Structure formats: C-alpha cells, structure tokens
Amino acid sequence: MNECLNEVEQALADLLRSGLNTAAPAAAERLRDLAGQCEAAGLHTGAALLGELAAQLAARAHALDKDDLPLTETLCRLARYCELCAEKEQEESILRRWREQQTGGAV
Amino acid sequence: MTIPDALAAALAAADDDYLTGLCNKGTVNRAKKDLAAMDAPEARAEGNEVEVRFSGVVCRIRAPLGESACSCPSAGVCRHRIAAILWLKTQLAPAAEKPPAASAFSQLRAVSPEKLARQLGPKRLGDLLARRASGSGPAIAQSATTVTVELPWAPATVRLLEPLEHSTCTCRSEGFCVHKAEALLAWQLENGAADAAALRALCPEEDGPDPDAARRVCAEVRRTLTGQLETGLSRLPPETCETVERLASLAHTAGLPALERALRALHEEYAACFARSAAFRDGELLRRFARAFHLAGAMERADAPLIRALAGKFRDEYLPAGRLELYLLGFRDVSGQSGYSGTIYYFWERAAHRFYTYSDLRPAFYEKSARRADAAPWGLPCTLRQAWKNALDLTNARVNAVGGLSSTAQCSAALLGAQEPGGVLPPDALCTDFSALLAERSVPGAPETGRLALLLPARCEPQEFDRVSQTFSLRLLDGVGRDVWVEVRYKKEEQAVVRTLERLAKRLARRPGETLVFFGLLYRAGDRLRLYPIEVFTQWEAKT
Structure with missing residues (x-):
C-alpha cells in the first residue's frame, strides 16, 4: 500500500512540475493504471479520485475553453487523501514492526 | 423615643460586617471609639427616620441604612452616621435586638446574570469563567449580611450588601463598577444563581472576517x-x-x-x-x-x-490558570527554520500531572550574532536555566490552549528549591509500555505538549554512529521488545546533544543494566517511533 501511495504522490508531483498545459497524454494513462493499482490495494476512494482526475485530464485536451478549477480541486483532494493514508499506514507499519519483534522476527 | 418599625428592622439586621460593607473597617472602629467617648446624643423620631444630634453634627438615620444623611461634608457613609447607627442599635427594644437571621440575599440572586455578563463584556467574562474553571476564581466570604469578594487580579475587594446600590468596592467607584458586576456574577455562579455554560454561550464570538x-x-x-x-x-x-x-x-x-x-x-x-x-x-x-x-x-x-x-486565530490567547505547581524538567535550544531562535523550557505540573512549556524565542533575523540573556520571567530570582530541576509555584499564571505559559508581569513565581525528579514525578508519569505512546503521544501535527514523554526503557542498545547520514542512534526497548529510537543527526546546533549521547553510550557500555529515564519529543519517521531527547536522567529515585 505504501508503494502505491508513494507512486500516486509522485505522479501528482510530476503533474505539478510539468503543468497541465504540457502534461503528456501518457499522464492520464498513468493515472488510470494507478487507479487500478489502488483498487487492488484496497484504496477505493483513491482509485475513484484517480479515475476522476484521469478523466478530467483527458477531457481537458479536447476542451476549447479550459476550466481547470475542478481538476485542481480533484488533484488537491487526492494529495490530501494520500497524506492521510500515509499517516495511517505509518502507524500500522510501526505496529507491524513491533509485532514482528515480539514474535522474534528480524529488527 | 420610638424607632420606626422599618428602621428598627434594618438596625437589628445590621451587624458589624454590614456596617463595614457600607464604609470600611477603619471607619467602623473609629465610630465605636467616638461612641464610647461621647455623651448621650439627642434623638427624635420624624416619620420614617430618626434625627440624632451629637458632637455638633446632625445625622438622619433611615432604612435602608446606606441612605442615611449627615451634616458633615463627607460624601460617603461617615463615622458620624455609623456612630449614630451603633447608638440607635443600643436603643432597640430587647425583642427587636435578636441576632439577625442569615440573609437569603434574594436581591443579589434577583440580578440578571445576562445583564452582568453584558456589563463585563466578553473578555472579562471569559477570563472570569476560565479562572473559575481552573479553580483560581475570586475568594468569596459570606456572613449573615455581607458577601465579601476579593478580586486579586483587579485588584479590588467588593462588599456586596442589600440593597445592592449600597455595595462598596475598593476602587471607590460610586456607581455599579465592573468589579461589583464581576464579584456579583462570581457569587451567583458559586451559589447556583447563574449557569456557567449558559454564560459561555452568551459570550458573543469575536468578530470574524467579513x-x-x-x-x-x-x-x-x-x-x-x-x-x-x-x-x-x-x-x-x-x-x-x-x-x-x-x-x-x-x-x-x-x-x-x-x-x-x-x-x-x-x-x-x-x-x-x-x-x-x-x-x-x-x-x-x-x-x-x-x-x-x-x-x-x-x-x-x-x-x-x-x-x-x-x-483560525492570529495569536494565541492566554487564559488565567490560577496557581500552578511546576517542576522544570528540561530545556532545549532551538534555531528553527521558522526564523525564530531561543530556548524552550519544559515543566511538569505537580498537581494536574501534565506538561507545560515556556518559549523564550525571538526572530533570529534581527539578532543574528547578539548573545541574548537567558530568560528570568515571573520575577524569578534566577534565570530559568539556573532553575533546572527546581520546583516553583506560579501565581496568576496564564496558559494558552496548547499548554504554553505566558510571561505576563501579573504572574509571579516562588522558587521552592532543587529537587530530584524522581521525588517529584509520580511513578505513573514514566512510560514503561511503549504501545500507548504511538496513538496518544506521537500524532503528526499535534502540539509539543501532546508529544512529550518520559520513557523508562527496560534496556538500551546504542547503535553504531551512521557516518553516511551522520546520525547518532540509541534503541530503547520496553519490557516486551517494542522499541523507540533516539536519533539525532549531527549538525552544528546539535553538537552538544550528540556528544552527550555519545558519553551516555559509553556509560551504557560500562554499566549495561543502569536505569535511565529519557525525556523528549516523540515523532514518527519511516516505520519507527522516534524520540528527540531533551533530557536524560541517569539517577532517578522513584517517589515513595
């Protein structure tokens, strides 16, 4: 799950770096792939948001009057979602580590 | 001479406390001396009042006694009036002179708390409610006829009487001053005549943004x-x-x-x-x-x-917290990326068993190289650094929502001397089971006081100094093997901390079973719970 979250965050950071105006069509495709990975990892809300973002990004390429406010909204919601999930995952990973240590696993 | 019934009742009810409430104790004592020295006055009843002549003055005593008049130029209730009242009390028929029954203070209860709250305003009202909640409200003494309320933060002493308009305040205000309103509301809250929750709801919120x-x-x-x-x-x-x-x-x-x-x-x-x-x-x-x-x-x-x-809020509001019994556990120097540098002091409150902080921070931009004097707030006879491992009592303390102490001049500290932390902190303040720390003390974004902890590990394992990341690590384990990592990355500002930890690691190598108590800030990084060390106690003798 952690890897999935990192990848989503990296994809969003790449989008922020490249900008919507120059985002390659591959960006929407990448988001769709990540949506599938999220779904498989049990991150259903993340998958839905990624799907929505990918659709908005694809639709933008064909729009004459571009209104990017909803797209930015979705991107920011997704970034916030990733942040909260990462916090939760971190807590879980510490607990997991402690459990492993108690059962004699590796440190 | 026959004293009118209403006046006789008022005279019978007026004890020394009531007369003191009308003026002050000095005037009552002086009137008693005058009365003992003077010849018998001339007195005659006129309607609802009695005219008393003595020592060249004429007093007209009527009920309520605060409305009595005197021919002397004094604006307030003078010694002549009190002497005349005391003399008239001696003239009462024995039946009327029975000791006054405890007053129900019905007039004080009848005043609308909402009206008093409006007179105080949201700031004073909020302060009064916060003081009451912290157990440091006004001192209220009640006799049969008088309610005396001391407001040390004003400072003022209010004597509430019936009728209310004859109440007095040490601010000498003739009218119904804010001290009287505050005292009356405090008394109403104390006696169940006003509801704190309802008053809090009445507090109009500060003007928000447009x-x-x-x-x-x-x-x-x-x-x-x-x-x-x-x-x-x-x-x-x-x-x-x-x-x-x-x-x-x-x-x-x-x-x-x-x-x-x-x-x-x-x-x-x-x-x-x-x-x-x-x-x-x-x-x-x-x-x-x-x-x-x-x-x-x-x-x-x-x-x-x-x-x-x-x-949000532009600045933290510091609310009255009354008396705090503190113990200075440790401090750390900070030079943050936020542009502020200085020292943060960490206190343990001995009564409520919680942490408080005091931040002595200044913008680093203006004072880059200047050596700043250490903080010595609250009238302390020494600097806070010198007060390390000392107990101190704060009076009239003010605290913000996250446990930060204000340096307000109204607050004063009494230094109680050096004590060992083990003798001050109860054994349950030490965390020996690290599982509780994760959910309760390491929440990301929580204020500092919410992430402070005292750890008593079952064992400590010093790690090799990481030369790549330049990080010193020490693994602390609880009884069942859950670990917390003390990690400090080497940089100029952390030089002293790393050196102390290195000395500690050597000491642990010599004496592996030694009991150590770590005090610090918890945080999460990667899959580890970590502690930034503020203080390490090598000798901790538990409180008996």
Whole structure:
C-alpha cells in the first residue's frame, strides 16, 4: 500500500512540475493504471479520485475553453487523501514492526 | 423615643460586617471609639427616620441604612452616621435586638446574570469563567449580611450588601463598577444563581472576517494556484514566490490567519525550489499546495460561522490558570527554520500531572550574532536555566490552549528549591509500555505538549554512529521488545546533544543494566517511533 501511495504522490508531483498545459497524454494513462493499482490495494476512494482526475485530464485536451478549477480541486483532494493514508499506514507499519519483534522476527 | 418599625428592622439586621460593607473597617472602629467617648446624643423620631444630634453634627438615620444623611461634608457613609447607627442599635427594644437571621440575599440572586455578563463584556467574562474553571476564581466570604469578594487580579475587594446600590468596592467607584458586576456574577455562579455554560454561550464570538471579503480572497487564491498548476513548476518564474507572498498578505488583510500560514508555508517551499536548495522536495510542495488550495476551497463554500471557525486565530490567547505547581524538567535550544531562535523550557505540573512549556524565542533575523540573556520571567530570582530541576509555584499564571505559559508581569513565581525528579514525578508519569505512546503521544501535527514523554526503557542498545547520514542512534526497548529510537543527526546546533549521547553510550557500555529515564519529543519517521531527547536522567529515585 505504501508503494502505491508513494507512486500516486509522485505522479501528482510530476503533474505539478510539468503543468497541465504540457502534461503528456501518457499522464492520464498513468493515472488510470494507478487507479487500478489502488483498487487492488484496497484504496477505493483513491482509485475513484484517480479515475476522476484521469478523466478530467483527458477531457481537458479536447476542451476549447479550459476550466481547470475542478481538476485542481480533484488533484488537491487526492494529495490530501494520500497524506492521510500515509499517516495511517505509518502507524500500522510501526505496529507491524513491533509485532514482528515480539514474535522474534528480524529488527 | 420610638424607632420606626422599618428602621428598627434594618438596625437589628445590621451587624458589624454590614456596617463595614457600607464604609470600611477603619471607619467602623473609629465610630465605636467616638461612641464610647461621647455623651448621650439627642434623638427624635420624624416619620420614617430618626434625627440624632451629637458632637455638633446632625445625622438622619433611615432604612435602608446606606441612605442615611449627615451634616458633615463627607460624601460617603461617615463615622458620624455609623456612630449614630451603633447608638440607635443600643436603643432597640430587647425583642427587636435578636441576632439577625442569615440573609437569603434574594436581591443579589434577583440580578440578571445576562445583564452582568453584558456589563463585563466578553473578555472579562471569559477570563472570569476560565479562572473559575481552573479553580483560581475570586475568594468569596459570606456572613449573615455581607458577601465579601476579593478580586486579586483587579485588584479590588467588593462588599456586596442589600440593597445592592449600597455595595462598596475598593476602587471607590460610586456607581455599579465592573468589579461589583464581576464579584456579583462570581457569587451567583458559586451559589447556583447563574449557569456557567449558559454564560459561555452568551459570550458573543469575536468578530470574524467579513465573509464576502474572505470568499473573494479564497477565490483569488484558488484561481492563482490553478494558474500555477496549469503552467507547471518547471516553467514558473521565480516571481511566483512574490505572488504567493502577496496572496498571504491578502489573506492576512482579510482576517484569515490559517490560510495566511498555509500560503507562507507554500511560499517557503517555492523559495527553496527556486533557490535550488537541497532541502526542496516535490512531495512537500505538493502537500503544501494541496493544503492551501483545500483550505481556500472550504472557506469559499462555507457560511459565515464556518468561515470564522476555519479562519483560525492570529495569536494565541492566554487564559488565567490560577496557581500552578511546576517542576522544570528540561530545556532545549532551538534555531528553527521558522526564523525564530531561543530556548524552550519544559515543566511538569505537580498537581494536574501534565506538561507545560515556556518559549523564550525571538526572530533570529534581527539578532543574528547578539548573545541574548537567558530568560528570568515571573520575577524569578534566577534565570530559568539556573532553575533546572527546581520546583516553583506560579501565581496568576496564564496558559494558552496548547499548554504554553505566558510571561505576563501579573504572574509571579516562588522558587521552592532543587529537587530530584524522581521525588517529584509520580511513578505513573514514566512510560514503561511503549504501545500507548504511538496513538496518544506521537500524532503528526499535534502540539509539543501532546508529544512529550518520559520513557523508562527496560534496556538500551546504542547503535553504531551512521557516518553516511551522520546520525547518532540509541534503541530503547520496553519490557516486551517494542522499541523507540533516539536519533539525532549531527549538525552544528546539535553538537552538544550528540556528544552527550555519545558519553551516555559509553556509560551504557560500562554499566549495561543502569536505569535511565529519557525525556523528549516523540515523532514518527519511516516505520519507527522516534524520540528527540531533551533530557536524560541517569539517577532517578522513584517517589515513595
């Protein structure tokens, strides 16, 4: 799950770096792939948001009057979602580590 | 002479406390001396009053006694009037002279608490309720006829009498001053005549930001950030920093401090990016960008009360906390990226068993090289650094919502001397089971006082100094093998901390079973719970 979250965050950071105006069509495709990975990892809300973002990004390429406010909204919601999930995952990973240590696993 | 019935009743009810309430103790004592020395006065009843002549003055004593008059030039209740009242009390028929029954103070109860709250205003009312909640409210003494309320923070002493208009205050105000209102409300709260929760609800909230102006600024923020996302970081000009700074100023002007902080945080990350700083991270920029956009969106859609809730506060409000019994556990020097540097002191409160902090921070920008004197707040006879491991009692302390102590001049400290921490802190203050720390003491974004902990590990395992990341590590384990990592990365500011920990590691190698207590700040990083050390106690003798 952690890897999935990192990848989503990296994809969003790449989008922020490249900008919507120059985002390659591959960006929407990448988001769709990540949506599938999220779904498989049990991150259903993340998958839905990624799907929505990918659709908005694809639709933008064909729009004459571009209104990017909803797209930015979705991107920011997704970034916030990733942040909260990462916090939760971190807590879980510490607990997991402690459990492993108690059962004699590796440190 | 026959004393009119109403006056006789008032005279019978007036004890020394009541007379003191009408004027003051000195005047009553003087009147008693005068009465003992003077010849019998001439007196005659006229309607509802009695005229008493003695020592060249004429007093007209009537009920209520506070409305009595005297021919002397005194504006208040003078010694002549009190002497005349005392003399008239001796003239009462034995039946009328029975000791006064305890007053129900029906007139004091009848005053509307809402009216008193309005007179006090939200600030004074909030302070009164906070003082009461912290157990440091006014001292209230009640006799059969008088309620004496001491307001040490004013400072003022109010004597509440019936009728209420004859109540007196040491501020010498003739009218119904704020001290009288505060004293009466405190008495009503104490006696169940007023409800604290209802009064708190009555407190009008501070004027929030203008909703329309706030929405305009939020819309502008969202538009601008969307524009930046369209262009992309790689094509944005360095002037973007100034644009975000301008938005932060707009948020400040519109009374939106939370949005202002979010934008300033974003500005910091943009600045790091354009300065090609090694500390810059794409992910961090994304998080800050999302937080600012998200907050602006939430406020743009919100109604006025929600905008006020989301807007945040410009500065912490320090509320009265009364008397605090503190123990200075440790301190640390900070020179933060926030632009402030100085020392943070950490206290343990002996009564409530919780942590408090005192921050002595200054903007580093203005005082880069100047050596600053150590803090010595609250009239302490020494600096706080010198008071380490000392107990001190604070009077009239003020505390903010996250346990930060104010340096207000109204607060005074009494130093109680050095004590060993084991003798001050109860055994249950030490955490021996680390599982509780994760959920309760290491929540990301929680204030410092919520992340402080005292750890008593079952064993400590010093690690090799990591030469690549230049990090010193020490693994602390509880009884069942859960670990917390003490980690400090070597840098100039942390030199002393790393050296102390290295000495500690050598000591542990010599005496592996030694009992150590670690006091520090918990945080999460990776899959480890970590502790930034503030103090390590090598000798901890538990309180018996």
